[in-house]
Amino acid sequence: MTQSSSSPSSAARFHFLLRRLHSLSGLVPVGVFLCFHLFTNFQMLTGDFQHEVDFIHAMPALFYVELALWLSIGFHAALGCYYTFSGVKPNAAAYNYESNYRYVLQRVTGIIALVFIFIHVAHFRWRIEMFGVLMPFYAKGPGGEDLATATTAMSLQHIGATIFYLVGALSAVFHFANGLWTMAITWGVTITVGAQRRWGKMCLGLGVVLALFTIGALIGAWRYEITDTERAAFEALQQGAETMKGH
Amino acid sequence: MASPNQRVIIVGGGLAGLGAAVRIAEEGVPVDLFSMVPVKRSHSVCAQGGINACNDVARQQGYSEWQHMDETLYGGDFLNHQPPVYEMTHWAPQIIDLLDRMGVPFNRTPEGRRDLRLFGGSLFKRTHFSGATTGQQLLYALDEQTRRQEAAGMVHKYEFWEFLWPIIEQTDDGPLCHGIVAQDMRTMEIKSFKADATVLATGGCGTIFGKSTNSVICNGAAAARAYRAGAWMGNAEFIQVHPTAIPGEDKCRLMSESARGEGGRVWVPRKKDDDRAPGDIPEDERWYFLEEKYPKYGNLVPRDIATREIFFMCQEGYGIGGGRMVYLDCTALPDETKKKLDGIFEIYEKFTGDDPREIAMRIFPSVHYTMGGLWTTYSSEEKQPVHGDKGKAVGMQLGAPDNMMTNIPGLYAFGEVNYQYHGGTRLGANALLSCIFDGIFCGPSVVNYLADRREAGNTVDKVPDTFFAEAVETEQKKVEHLVAGKGGENPYVLHEEMGNWMTDYCTVVRDDAGMKKLLEQLQTWKSRYENVSLSDTAMWTNQNLSFTRALGDMIRYAEAIVVGALARTESRGSHYRPDFPDRDDRQFQQTTIASYDAEHDRPDVRYEYIPVPMVEPRARTYGAVK
Amino acid sequence: MPDRTIQLKIKRQDDQSASPYWQTFSIPYRPNMNVISCLQYIAAHPTTADGTETTPVVWDCSCLEEVCGACTMVINGEVRQSCSALVDRLLEEDDSIKLEPMTKFPVVRDLFVDRSRLFEDLKKTQGWVPIDGLYSLGPGPWESPAKQDTRYDLSRCMSCGCCLEVCPQYTRNNNFVGAAVISQVRYFNTHPIGANNAAERLNAMMEPGGISDCGNAQNCVKVCPKDIPLTESIADVGRMTTIHSIKQFFRGE
Structure with missing residues (x-):
């Protein structure tokens, strides 16, 4: 480190780049995706969830979008875990400052969110049976009926599932909102204590909105009355799961 | 030029030591820097007020470097040598510039120039400052420059190393210093270090007086070791006592003069042993003794008078609760004045838990600065007078190898341990200046001395290794002796006793009987010291050993102080003899030189006339308070 | 009042590799004490509360005015300078005072760490x-x-x-x-x-x-x-x- 060259060493470049990419990947694309996703979910309560689902499934190059997302999440999570488990020593019990609790929570929620996202995708996307429900991939009935809203509601109308989704999604929301706050410090956007406080309030606001989206989506799921037709179609879908898996 | 193989040892990492280290390293000579604490924690950090230097504004108001010199000599009661003071005050402006370039955050004017404040002993604003922590800021700037030299491989730091003894060879041409013996305070390893020049920059000796405003490391042991090894002491009896300090259980902390400047009043209860809270004592039962005795100047009498009066009141039993404290009352000041004093109030509050805005402060005089120290010499030369100089100008010869060298060739004394600059007492904000000046001005002298030594062919590499091994062995034996001690005498108790006695009989008021008693006591401490037992004999980070060893040296330093004070039958600067209340230039326009008589374990005192080439001594009255 | 004592619990360690242990000291109370003055008392009277003779506690200090930074340690669970840690204030919150070396630096001895x-x-x-x-x-x-x-x-x-x-x-x-x-x-x-x-x-x-x-x-x-x-x-x-x-x-x- 004592060399007086005006260029950083390659170790420095690599280390710094990784740290900053870790920070950036939390916002783009992972954070942005989280916002869209939670907004979509919120349509369970207020709008046309089916339309949103159809829109997503109609996206071109969906596979590559998903792949990019997975790579980003994987990168962000792998580095995050590495940083968290390599030689740091949380001490919120001894020094119980609010910011210190958030420091610990940021790491805990990151891990919860990672586990949650994995299970959530396994359930909804990879169609692994959970809470007694096997989620269909296209969420359409055998006869082409729109079932996205119904099937989602059906899988969430379960207290265990609700708690799981509440904890998982709210962890992700906290992790994102607080991460946005620390990111502004890391990149040097907010310097003064005042700027950090003001930006903190905005991050808190965003976090609350996203949390409300999440809670709204769950309320929407519980309030959704599944019609007999939907149930029958769903049952049929479940019966034909074996064939579905072939897709 | 010095040979690349020659090294310099500097003991002490305060302003003087670091200034010298950077200056010498800059000349291409490697430096080994020894300090008992990481150099950033040296006592220089404690200086608050500022650093004096003539400046453009003051100059246009009629001030000059000469005037600064005059103030320093007048303040020092003409016991200072004039050429070094001439040189120091004339270098002061460029030293401030230099510190400015190093990045010291000096307070600024609206235009962005360095701001100035008024300080004691002058009618001109000539004190540069950096908040309330000027010493800390200056030390850090030099610490940073030292770190730069360290990173460049020119300075090697030995932090947590204690200087034990100078290595002095008695050659046919007299003594010659070859380096030092030092001990790692963590591993307790004792080693010798060779150098063609050794600089002691080890500061003052405040802890000889028990509690003082000094750091715990300022025990004078390093100076005392040099003295015991043959270096002379100069004016050891001159110790400055600051009138207002906050007495603490562990040390005394300075309470700035500005508290009185802004209207703080000093008083004691009229009734002895009045145990009421100060706020509950009615006005007519308070004794504002300074205002009563000195109606003209009141609480703002000069430092030495305030110190003496407070001291007398407590001796007569009027101190708070019969003890050694008086009230410094700022509670009645208007709110806006209190606000101005926020900085010093916070210090008081932090260390006493009391809010001086609500309750009167308890203060007492405390030993603050060591004007005396190791005797040094210098080469003077006539200078071309500069603007403002009033007559013949005699300064120091830049680069002369003997500048601030002790009587032992190769051994220098810089900074507070050097007796040169402050004479009978020191002006506020001159200490930082003298320390940096020594380092920066005399650094080249050290470098030139190395070259001389090389030419003379008596460099340290010619000295056989056995000579150094013997020096180490001597120190090891001393340690073994201390560790083996079983006499049961507790060194800490002995130190406390000595501190109390020294403070009582040899600080503010020095009467003949008291000092004679003290001198007798010193002899008993010497014999009691022979019976000290260590409570820790482990050979790992043993502070008990270090303290006890230093105590033996402190007793010898104390003796030099007392003997000097007894022999100086006059009053001058900080030295006040009630039996000889006036300055006696005929007999004592002289430096007290104490040399150690090892055979009889006592100081031999003689005198050396102080020439006055520029400023004729005049009475130090400060506008006559009497 | 003269009988009042302060309990000081100190985490000690004999050298870099030794394992730490606790000792309790009982110190006569005086008004306006700080932690430094307690440690100074122990240096002069190195006896634990139960009367066992021990070695003085080793700690780092210099200015005692909170400008040198030397005397930093963990006092009642909080890191701070021991010179500005007033005993009266500490006793308002706890009935004894607990001193530990800083944990992020290797201990040299007792409360003295290598920074x-x-x-x-x-x-x-x-x-x-x-x-x-x-x-x-x-x-x-x-x-x-x-x-x-x-x-x-x-x-x-x-x-x-x-x-x-x-x-x-x-x-x-x-x-x-x-x-x-x-x-x-x-x-x-x-x-x-x-x-x-x-x-x-x-x-x-x-x-x-x-x-x-x-x-x-x-x-x-x-x-x-x-x-x-x-x-x-x-x-x-x-x-x-x-x-x-x-x-x-x-x-x-």
Whole structure:
């Protein structure tokens, strides 16, 4: 480190780049995706969830979008875990400052969110049976009926599932909102204590909105009355799961 | 030029030591820097007020470097040598510039120039400052420059190393210093270090007086070791006592003069042993003794008078609760004045838990600065007078190898341990200046001395290794002796006793009987010291050993102080003899030189006339308070 | 009153590799005591509360005025200087006083720790203004009072290590430099001449253990005895490195 060259060493470049990419990947694309996703979910309560689902499934190059997302999440999570488990020593019990609790929570929620996202995708996307429900991939009935809203509601109308989704999604929301706050410090956007406080309030606001989206989506799921037709179609879908898996 | 193989040892990492280290390293000579604490924690950090230097504004108001010199000599009661003071005050402006370039955050004017404040002993604003922590800021700037030299491989730091003894060879041409013996305070390893020049920059000796405003490391042991090894002491009896300090259980902390400047009043209860809270004592039962005795100047009498009066009141039993404290009352000041004093109030509050805005402060005089120290010499030369100089100008010869060298060739004394600059007492904000000046001005002298030594062919590499091994062995034996001690005498108790006695009989008021008693006591401490037992004999980070060893040296330093004070039958600067209340230039326009008589374990005192080439001594009255 | 005593529990360790143990000391109470005066009492009377003779407790101290930073330790679970830790205040919250060495630095003995890592890190980040030597070369650059004020706040860091002790990211298993050093980078980079070495300092800040290892727990700023705006320094150095690295990237160096 004592060399007086005006260029950083390659170790420095690599280390710094990784740290900053870790920070950036939390916002783009992972954070942005989280916002869209939670907004979509919120349509369970207020709008046309089916339309949103159809829109997503109609996206071109969906596979590559998903792949990019997975790579980003994987990168962000792998580095995050590495940083968290390599030689740091949380001490919120001894020094119980609010910011210190958030420091610990940021790491805990990151891990919860990672586990949650994995299970959530396994359930909804990879169609692994959970809470007694096997989620269909296209969420359409055998006869082409729109079932996205119904099937989602059906899988969430379960207290265990609700708690799981509440904890998982709210962890992700906290992790994102607080991460946005620390990111502004890391990149040097907010310097003064005042700027950090003001930006903190905005991050808190965003976090609350996203949390409300999440809670709204769950309320929407519980309030959704599944019609007999939907149930029958769903049952049929479940019966034909074996064939579905072939897709 | 010095040979690349020659090294310099500097003991002490305060302003003087670091200034010298950077200056010498800059000349291409490697430096080994020894300090008992990481150099950033040296006592220089404690200086608050500022650093004096003539400046453009003051100059246009009629001030000059000469005037600064005059103030320093007048303040020092003409016991200072004039050429070094001439040189120091004339270098002061460029030293401030230099510190400015190093990045010291000096307070600024609206235009962005360095701001100035008024300080004691002058009618001109000539004190540069950096908040309330000027010493800390200056030390850090030099610490940073030292770190730069360290990173460049020119300075090697030995932090947590204690200087034990100078290595002095008695050659046919007299003594010659070859380096030092030092001990790692963590591993307790004792080693010798060779150098063609050794600089002691080890500061003052405040802890000889028990509690003082000094750091715990300022025990004078390093100076005392040099003295015991043959270096002379100069004016050891001159110790400055600051009138207002906050007495603490562990040390005394300075309470700035500005508290009185802004209207703080000093008083004691009229009734002895009045145990009421100060706020509950009615006005007519308070004794504002300074205002009563000195109606003209009141609480703002000069430092030495305030110190003496407070001291007398407590001796007569009027101190708070019969003890050694008086009230410094700022509670009645208007709110806006209190606000101005926020900085010093916070210090008081932090260390006493009391809010001086609500309750009167308890203060007492405390030993603050060591004007005396190791005797040094210098080469003077006539200078071309500069603007403002009033007559013949005699300064120091830049680069002369003997500048601030002790009587032992190769051994220098810089900074507070050097007796040169402050004479009978020191002006506020001159200490930082003298320390940096020594380092920066005399650094080249050290470098030139190395070259001389090389030419003379008596460099340290010619000295056989056995000579150094013997020096180490001597120190090891001393340690073994201390560790083996079983006499049961507790060194800490002995130190406390000595501190109390020294403070009582040899600080503010020095009467003949008291000092004679003290001198007798010193002899008993010497014999009691022979019976000290260590409570820790482990050979790992043993502070008990270090303290006890230093105590033996402190007793010898104390003796030099007392003997000097007894022999100086006059009053001058900080030295006040009630039996000889006036300055006696005929007999004592002289430096007290104490040399150690090892055979009889006592100081031999003689005198050396102080020439006055520029400023004729005049009475130090400060506008006559009497 | 004269009978009142203070209980002092001290975590001791005989040397670097020894295992720590606790000792309790009973000290006569006097008004206005601080922790230093308790330790001084123990030095003079090294006997534990149960009457066992022991060695004096070893601790680091110098100025006792909270400007040198030496006497930092963990007192009743909180890191701070022991000179400004007043016994009366401590006893308001607890009935005894507990002293431990700082945990982030290797213990040398008892309460005395080795903080050399901090000074080494200052060296790596070129914590100095690169002046052209000590010759007389005129004054330094002018500076506005506002800028002086900012720099003064930063320059009061006494390298005590409190910010490092409470930092969850600063541990003995990594090489994070911590808030104190990052703040010094800001101090020097905001000085007009100090800025001549800004690139080198920022390069050092990009190394593993540099600025990006901060986890934003922001404990540092809460325990700093000199109220240095450490978190602002971290953010500012964050900005400096962001700009520096983007410039480096597009310059293709």
